[in-house]
Amino acid sequence: MPFITRFIASQMRTLPPLPDVDLRGRTYIVTGANSGIGLEIVRHLAVRHASTIILAVRNLSSGEHAMGTIYNELPRGHGVEMKVWHVDMSSLASVNEFANKCASLDRIDGVALNAGVLGGKEYVKTRDGHEELTQVNVLSPIFLALLLMPLLRRTAGQVASIAQPLLSPRIIFTGSAIAEMAPTKFFDVENPLLGLDDERRYRPSTRYDESKVSSGVVGNIGISQLLKLIPDIVITDVNPGFVDTPLYRHSTGPAGSMVRRIGRSPEVGARNVSMALLTLDKSVDFYHDCRPCKLHVDWLGSSNGIQFSENLWRESCDEFERNHPGVMQRAGI
Numbered sequence: 220m221p222f223i224t225r226f227i228a229s230q231m232r233t234l235p236p237l238p239d240v241d242l243r244g245r246t247y248i249v250t251g252a253n254s255g256i257g258l259e260i261v262r263h264l265a266v267r268h269a270s271t272i273i274l275a276v277r278n279l280s281s282g283e284h285a286m287g288t289i290y291n292e293l294p295r296g297h298g299v300e301m302k303v304w305h306v307d308m309s310s311l312a313s314v315n316e317f318a319n320k321c322a323s324l325d326r327i328d329g330v331a332l333n334a335g336v337l338g339g340k341e342y343v344k345t346r347d348g349h350e351e352l353t354q355v356n357v358l359s360p361i362f363l364a365l366l367l368m369p370l371l372r373r374t375a376g377q378v379a380s381i382a383q384p385l386l387s388p389r390i391i392f393t394g395s396a397i398a399e400m401a402p403t404k405f406f407d408v409e410n411p412l413l414g415l416d417d418e419r420r421y422r423p424s425t426r427y428d429e430s431k432v433s434s435g436v437v438g439n440i441g442i443s444q445l446l447k448l449i450p451d452i453v454i455t456d457v458n459p460g461f462v463d464t465p466l467y468r469h470s471t472g473p474a475g476s477m478v479r480r481i482g483r484s485p486e487v488g489a490r491n492v493s494m495a496l497l498t499l500d501k502s503v504d505f506y507h508d509c510r511p512c513k514l515h516v517d518w519l520g521s522s523n524g525i526q527f528s529e530n531l532w533r534e535s536c537d538e539f540e541r542n543h544p545g546v547m548q549r550a551g552i
């Protein structure tokens with residue numbers, strides 16, 4: 220079935236309501252928690268009595284405003300503790316600093332790696348020397364997942380002691396089915412990361428889609444390596460669907476006006492991520508419309524696609540090791 224048919228069918232689908240799971244005793248981290256889908260994930264977790272929720276944001280005042288809004292909606296004495304912590308996903312040093320702060324937590328039951336950017340007309344280079352979408356959408360989420368792995372693994376040993384013991388610790392990447400539309404012919408198969416960072420290869424109309432293919436690749440290779448060593452952690456890549464959020468505020472194409480007409484509400488889009496946080500019982504490559512699904516990027520199965528994936532993972536690991544020597548070994552890889 221062509222992408223467009225599946226896209227329309229998905230947008231028209233009514234997603235199931237989230238179950239009434241009791242999250243007392245559990246701790247969650249949500250990146251990009253001040254806005255759109257991230258904010259709704261926090262709301263889903265808070266009303267289900269999660270004990271601690273870390274709102275990981277780049278703009279602290281925006282995060283505090285979001286936290287205040289949710290506190291005001293909860294009944295008095297509800298018991299959830301929310302904290303707003305700074306992380307700038309366009310800086311590996313900031314991600315590292317955030318992960319160090321997370322080491323003070325007793326446990327982590329779930330991480331929603333949700334922060335992301337759509338990008339604009341202009342090529343933007345981060346202080347680390349990467350193209351912005353490549354760093355925020357591709358490198359930083361998996362880097363943070365690797366840094367948090369020791370605490371996630373420790374939590375996996377503790378889950379039996381609290382309610383709902385079957386909910387093992389989980390890492391949820393926020394991907395996108397739009398990855399299926401990425402024009403893979405522009406990828407540099409030999410040096411994928413260098414290619415993505417190369418300003419001459421930057422095309423505003425397709426870079427977001429390319430970033431979501433790449434994050435899926437890095438996520439999936441990282442995931443499969445981690446799962447070989449730590450099978451009791453659940454990892455997946457979730458597509459929230461086409462959702463009307465501030466993501467499209469700088470959209471250069473028709474998506475900006477289209478999303479206002481046919482986009483899901485942020486709450487419905489966030490249900491995909493929250494459903495995986497609340498119910499998924501094993502790792503799956505891709506999760507969509509609140510169920511395990513297949514991402515149709517057939518090119519990734521070709522010899523070029525396989526080479527691209529291996530090289531991108533290798534280049535990413537080299538970059539992580541340069542910034543944080545020993546990170547792979549500590550993660551268990």
Ligand SMILES: NC(=O)c1ccc[n+]([C@@H]2O[C@H](COP(=O)([O-])OP(=O)(O)OC[C@H]3O[C@@H](n4cnc5c(N)ncnc54)[C@H](OP(=O)(O)O)[C@@H]3O)[C@@H](O)[C@H]2O)c1
Binds near residue numbers: 334355396459460464
């Ligand atoms: N909306 C859709 O149709 C759709 C479809 C598929 C996938 N997604 C994915 O869903 C995720 C959430 O997006 P959304 O639609 O909810 O858009 P959004 O409302 O714009 O949320 C994006 C979040 O990411 C944060 N962020 C961006 N750059 C960051 C950085 N350098 N460091 C830390 N945080 C940063 C934003 O912070 P600021 O508020 O400070 O900018 C914001 O909190 C993204 O990964 C997006 O790619 C969205």
